[in-house]
Amino acid sequence: MTVATADTPAGHEGHHEHVHYTSTGLENRKIAIWALIGSECMLFASLISTYLIYKGRSKVGPFPHEWSCKTSNVVGKTAELVAGCAPADVLKPILDIPVTSQSTFVLLMSSLAMVLALAAVENKGHPLPTGAGWWDRCLASSKFWLMATAVMGVAFIGYQSYEFTSFVHEGLTIKTNLFGSSFFTLTGFHGAHVSVGVLWLLTLFAIDVKRGLKGKNDVLLVDICALYWHFVDVVWIAIFTLIYLIQ
Amino acid sequence: MSDHNAAAHDHVEHPTWKQYKWVGFWLLVITAIEVWVYYTPFKDSKLFAPTLLLMSAVKFAVVVFYYMHLKYDHPLFKRLFAMGLGIAICTMFALLFLFGALKIGG
Amino acid sequence: MATTAAPAPINTPAGTSYAPGEATGIWSWLTTVDHKRIGTLYLWTALTFFIVAGIEAFIIRLQLMKPNNQLVSAEMYNQLFTMHGTTMVFLVIMPLSAAFFNYLIPLQIGARDVAFPRLNAFSYWVYLFGGIFMTVPIFFNVAPNGGWFGYAPLTTMQFSGGLNIDFWVIGLQILGVSSLAAAFNFITTIINMRAPGMSLMRMPIFTWMSFVVQFLLILAFPAITIALFFLQFDRFFGTQFYEIAAGADPLLWQHLFWVFGHPEVYILILPAFGLVSEILPTFSKKPLFGYNVMVYSGIMIGFLGFGVWAHHMFAVGMGATADTIFAMATLLIGIPTGVKIFNWVATMWGGNIRFTVAMKFAISLVALFTIGGISGVMHSSPPTDLQQTDTYFIVAHFHYVLFGGSIMGIMGGIYFYYPKIFGRYMSEKLGNWHFWSFFVGMNMTFFPMHYAGMLGMPRRIYTYDIGQGWEQFNLWSTVGALLQGVGLICFVYNFVKSRKRGEVAPNDAWGAGTLEWSIPSPPPDYNFAKIPYVTSRYPLWDIKQPEMTAELTHTAPDAGVIADAHAVPMHEETQYYTAKSLGIPMPFPTIKPLFAALFMVLMMAGLVFIHLDLFWVAIFVMIGSGAAFVGSLYGWLTSPLE
Numbered sequence: 001m002t003v004a005t006a007d008t009p010a011g012h013e014g015h016h017e018h019v020h021y022t023s024t025g026l027e028n029r030k031i032a033i034w035a036l037i038g039s040e041c042m043l044f045a046s047l048i049s050t051y052l053i054y055k056g057r058s059k060v061g062p063f064p065h066e067w068s069c070k071t072s073n074v075v076g077k078t079a080e081l082v083a084g085c086a087p088a089d090v091l092k093p094i095l096d097i098p099v100t101s102q103s104t105f106v107l108l109m110s111s112l113a114m115v116l117a118l119a120a121v122e123n124k125g126h127p128l129p130t131g132a133g134w135w136d137r138c139l140a141s142s143k144f145w146l147m148a149t150a151v152m153g154v155a156f157i158g159y160q161s162y163e164f165t166s167f168v169h170e171g172l173t174i175k176t177n178l179f180g181s182s183f184f185t186l187t188g189f190h191g192a193h194v195s196v197g198v199l200w201l202l203t204l205f206a207i208d209v210k211r212g213l214k215g216k217n218d219v220l221l222v223d224i225c226a227l228y229w230h231f232v233d234v235v236w237i238a239i240f241t242l243i244y245l246i247q
Numbered sequence: 248m249s250d251h252n253a254a255a256h257d258h259v260e261h262p263t264w265k266q267y268k269w270v271g272f273w274l275l276v277i278t279a280i281e282v283w284v285y286y287t288p289f290k291d292s293k294l295f296a297p298t299l300l301l302m303s304a305v306k307f308a309v310v311v312f313y314y315m316h317l318k319y320d321h322p323l324f325k326r327l328f329a330m331g332l333g334i335a336i337c338t339m340f341a342l343l344f345l346f347g348a349l350k351i352g353g
Numbered sequence: 354m355a356t357t358a359a360p361a362p363i364n365t366p367a368g369t370s371y372a373p374g375e376a377t378g379i380w381s382w383l384t385t386v387d388h389k390r391i392g393t394l395y396l397w398t399a400l401t402f403f404i405v406a407g408i409e410a411f412i413i414r415l416q417l418m419k420p421n422n423q424l425v426s427a428e429m430y431n432q433l434f435t436m437h438g439t440t441m442v443f444l445v446i447m448p449l450s451a452a453f454f455n456y457l458i459p460l461q462i463g464a465r466d467v468a469f470p471r472l473n474a475f476s477y478w479v480y481l482f483g484g485i486f487m488t489v490p491i492f493f494n495v496a497p498n499g500g501w502f503g504y505a506p507l508t509t510m511q512f513s514g515g516l517n518i519d520f521w522v523i524g525l526q527i528l529g530v531s532s533l534a535a536a537f538n539f540i541t542t543i544i545n546m547r548a549p550g551m552s553l554m555r556m557p558i559f560t561w562m563s564f565v566v567q568f569l570l571i572l573a574f575p576a577i578t579i580a581l582f583f584l585q586f587d588r589f590f591g592t593q594f595y596e597i598a599a600g601a602d603p604l605l606w607q608h609l610f611w612v613f614g615h616p617e618v619y620i621l622i623l624p625a626f627g628l629v630s631e632i633l634p635t636f637s638k639k640p641l642f643g644y645n646v647m648v649y650s651g652i653m654i655g656f657l658g659f660g661v662w663a664h665h666m667f668a669v670g671m672g673a674t675a676d677t678i679f680a681m682a683t684l685l686i687g688i689p690t691g692v693k694i695f696n697w698v699a700t701m702w703g704g705n706i707r708f709t710v711a712m713k714f715a716i717s718l719v720a721l722f723t724i725g726g727i728s729g730v731m732h733s734s735p736p737t738d739l740q741q742t743d744t745y746f747i748v749a750h751f752h753y754v755l756f757g758g759s760i761m762g763i764m765g766g767i768y769f770y771y772p773k774i775f776g777r778y779m780s781e782k783l784g785n786w787h788f789w790s791f792f793v794g795m796n797m798t799f800f801p802m803h804y805a806g807m808l809g810m811p812r813r814i815y816t817y818d819i820g821q822g823w824e825q826f827n828l829w830s831t832v833g834a835l836l837q838g839v840g841l842i843c844f845v846y847n848f849v850k851s852r853k854r855g856e857v858a859p860n861d862a863w864g865a866g867t868l869e870w871s872i873p874s875p876p877p878d879y880n881f882a883k884i885p886y887v888t889s890r891y892p893l894w895d896i897k898q899p900e901m902t903a904e905l906t907h908t909a910p911d912a913g914v915i916a917d918a919h920a921v922p923m924h925e926e927t928q929y930y931t932a933k934s935l936g937i938p939m940p941f942p943t944i945k946p947l948f949a950a951l952f953m954v955l956m957m958a959g960l961v962f963i964h965l966d967l968f969w970v971a972i973f974v975m976i977g978s979g980a981a982f983v984g985s986l987y988g989w990l991t992s993p994l995e
Binding site: 021022023024026028029031032035036038039040042043045046047050053054057058059060174175176177178180181182185 | 600602
Binding site for chain 2: 024025026030031034035037038039040041042044045046048049052053055097098101104105108109111112114115116119139226227230231233234237238240241245246247
């Protein structure tokens with residue numbers, strides 16, 4: 001019989017789920033992930049602040065919401081303002097709200113899928129209610145929801161890639177102007193965070209396939225991934241509003 | 248911070264599929280409204296930005312409190328998050344003010 | 354439950370700097386995940402960098418000793434003061450604090466290790482490799498040369514086209530990872546791994562100050578991370594963040610840097626404050642005066658520290674409103690700091706003072722930091738600061754607070770905790786030589802700088818002409834530096850030789866009151882054979898000198914809590930056992946954190962090849978190391994801790 005296991009560093013993946021003593025009754029990794037999220041608030045606040053500071057200060061186009069002309073200093077809200085400009089030199093407002101709205105929807109729905117994945121792992125081992133149909137079985141499948149979240153994450157990255165490449169096509173690169181630099185850096189950082197999240201989800205999926213996810217420790221693993229994922233989603237809520245919608 | 252003992256107490260409440268579904272629904276609806284409003288003349292009014300910010304704040308709060316479980320979890324997590332978010336928002340406002348990017352003030 | 358037979362203690366020759374039964378040899382150090390070993394590694398490495406930065410300072414002082422000196426070129430001078438500052442801040446003071454965080458925090462709260470032992474090792478190796486990455490360039494004349502604060506646009510490619518700033522930018526990003534990882538570790542440890550009865554308001558002040566520092570770290574580093582990414586992207590990928598011609602704001606860097614930079618200086622001083630708060634009560638034979646206030650003032654300093662950053666920018670023209678707000682906030686932050694000074698004095702007042710070397714260092718912090726604080730208050734007024742900024746008056750101020758404050762406090766901590774770490778005392782005689790050389794030398798060097806600054810001597814100039822009234826002051830400063838050098842030699846000799854030849858130390862080397870002194874010196878790898886529960890903030894005094902804590906309220910934790918933690922009443926442990934005989938599972942030593950650190954650093958360092966016109970080498974190194982990094986990370990995360 002081992003002694004004093006309660007004093008060992010928490011977070012060990014033992015085969016037995018003995019109770020660790022902690023000062024708060026909470027898990028170490030959950031505390032750490034919330035501290036990380038607090039820190040990331042500052043990271044994205046710095047990026048968003050820079051974007052907002054530099055808004056309207058780019059000397060050359062393309063611009064997010066404005067029409068401009070490459071050969072003149074005209075910048076304006078409506079297409080008429082650049083009527084005198086040669087068609088090849090016209091720079092239209094580069095942000096594509098309809099497309100980005102779709103990617104926003106996808107990311108928001110991925111949070112729902114994530115929450116269902118966590119619930120599925122938490123409820124593992126609970127028998128399905130009598131008369132459970134395909135939907136109830138689906139709800140109970142952690143593999144399904146982990147993969148669904150990951151797929152939606154990949155779809156979001158796909159939308160971002162499409163957006164980035166079409167912007168480059170229309171003349172906006174990370175080097176073009178202050179808008180390009182701050183926009184691509186901000187959304188790029190966000191996209192990188194989404195990508196890390198997708199890798200994390202796929203790893204959890206693989207573990208689920210290999211040995212199945214159940215029990216308190218696995219719930220914790222999925223929980224911290226979920227918290228990270230939702231945070232990346234709320235950052236996008238802020239970005240979508242501040243960068244895309246507000247002019 | 249009380250000296251709780253080891254057993255991580257089971258969460259008091261577990262939101263159900265219904266609640267999650269409602270949260271998801273409202274997220275979609277609010278986003279749809281935001282995008283729709285973008286295409287109306289309201290876009291050019293002074294209230295556009297504050298309204299949008301308010302709607303986004305609601306979405307933000309709803310994801311944080313329900314999906315991230317902050318409403319039901321130990322107060323410690325609220326404090327860790329509030330600290331980060333609070334300092335981040337204050338710093339952002341201060342920076343925007345200092346760079347003259349706020350429509351009000353210096 | 355309890356083992357059936359009492360484990361047999363190990364017989365040990367006294368005074369070994371390894372606990373008996375501990376693995377020895379290089380491999381045991383490379384694979385360690387033990388917080389005490391990691392703390393020791395930080396200590397040795399940081400002291401080595403201290404010597405390096407000290408030599409850089411010494412050359413600076415030789416160059417400035419007389420007007421129109423030609424000892425070093427202007428370019429080399431730029432590298433010297435940049436590296437002196439960068440090294441002292443990021444490779445000396447922060448890691449020395451980290452050494453103490455690592456060594457002491459688990460012991461002071463009654464834990465067996467930190468929350469994430471492998472992440473802890475990772476933090477150290479990243480620091481070591483990052484520190485080497487940033488230090489080696491000076492031997493090739495390409496050391497960072499843009500000041501420790503690297504203002505853009507000076508540091509953009511247009512004005513700093515060489516490799517120097519690349520090493521700086523990438524090096525700081527690497528070190529940021531180290532500090533951030535450690536901060537998450539310690540926050541979790543302090544929140545979640547305290548022994549029963551160790552409420553937050555019973556933690557030793559060192560642990561409290563360290564706790565505040567971890568929050569400063571996680572909230573301040575993101576700002577500089579972003580500022581550095583912007584600079585990195587400008588330099589390597591042609592972005593426009595700091596390109597004035599593209600409309601960039603020349604103040605963006607400054608604001609982002611100082612949003613980090615100001616909390617950073619509190620990161621530099623609070624651990625030293627914590628150490629002093631352990632030393633003074635011990636050698637005054639009195640509990641710390643005003644414990645609650647000391648905690649709250651520490652928290653206030655941390656919180657307010659986020660609101661004062663632009664006082665580093667009073668001369669850039671932010672406007673009256675901004676200047677006023679930041680001036681007021683800066684004045685405000687002097688209050689909790691001043692309160693601490695009074696509390697330390699009150700702690701000593703009426704006490705039975707023992708003037709050990711550690712005590713002398715601690716008292717000197719109280720005095721010297723006050724001097725630095727006074728000049729600091731002067732800077733907080735924008736009109737006054739307009740004269741003082743960018744002069745040697747500022748150099749005087751920050752050396753009083755950083756040397757007179759952080760370094761003196763940390764030195765006190767080293768003398769105080771050396772017996773615990775190495776099992777032997779340092780020589781008091783050599784220590785006195787060290788202390789007095791440092792104390793007199795430091796004042797000789799930095800006090801005249803107030804005058805030189807007042808007479809207009811600017812910062813960062815590599816030489817100056819005659820007839821401005823600066824010669825005498827510079828000469829004094831250099832003589833003082835010589836004296837400090839003598840002190841440093843005494844210290845290094847003392848530190849190295851005392852490991853084998855110092856007087857053997859018992860578990861309670863000084864008659865102190867906190868948990869770390871209740872276990873053997875050096876502590877066994879499992880720290881506590883039995884976790885004690887505590888009933889006051891001086892648990893060791895409670896059992897050894899109860900008259901000291903008679904006036905504190907004592908409450909025991911719930912019996913249920915005690916049982917869950919398998920804790921026992923407070924006791925002293927003087928015997929060594931093996932973890933195995935006690936049934937305590939220990940984490941496996943592993944090389945994985947070292948590899949992960951190495952590959953991560955290589956991945957980030959590979960970028961430099963782009964500026965050497967070796968684009969494909971850069972790609973190969975970055976992607977290859979990146980893959981190896983991810984691989985070692987997977988290996989680490991999927992292997993059990995213990």
